[in-house]
Amino acid sequence: MTMAALAAVLLSSAGAQAQTPPTSNAAPTQDNAIMVTIFFKHDQSRPLSELNAQLERQGFYKAFPPEGVEVVSWYVMMGVGQVVTLRLPASRLREVNRVIENSAWGAYHTEFYPTYDYKAVGIGNHEKAKQ
Numbered sequence: 001m002t003m004a005a006l007a008a009v010l011l012s013s014a015g016a017q018a019q020t021p022p023t024s025n026a027a028p029t030q031d032n033a034i035m036v037t038i039f040f041k042h043d044q045s046r047p048l049s050e051l052n053a054q055l056e057r058q059g060f061y062k063a064f065p066p067e068g069v070e071v072v073s074w075y076v077m078m079g080v081g082q083v084v085t086l087r088l089p090a091s092r093l094r095e096v097n098r099v100i101e102n103s104a105w106g107a108y109h110t111e112f113y114p115t116y117d118y119k120a121v122g123i124g125n126h127e128k129a130k131q
Contacts, residue, residue, distance in 0.1 A: 039111040042081040060103035
């Protein structure tokens with residue numbers, strides 16, 4: 001009986017770990033859209049020309065952002081590096097992460113901040129409070 005219980009636990013946990021591959025043609029919708037703000041912090045121990053050459057060799061400029069991922073903003077923060085906010089279906093988050101791992105690491109130290117669009121709710125609350 002103990003063996004049957006152990007087998008059941010192992011089978012159920014194996015199913016829980018299975019991952020579905022990202023849907024490459026998925027578009028962000030009201031139901032599934034997330035935003036991710038990514039800090040690409042420059043390695044300040046190396047000159048910019050060297051970093052750009054490394055990014056070129058690793059295919060960063062070709063791979064990032066992945067096709068079909070919306071760029072909400074992309075700017076330079078002096079003293080930090082580049083800050084990019086993307087909007088994408090949640091199912092494509094792993095794909096974005098892999099592109100960065102394969103093409104940006106070494107030239108940048110990265111930080112990720114997943115978010116969601118709260119603008120309509122925030123403005124609605126503000127307007128309601130003013131009445």
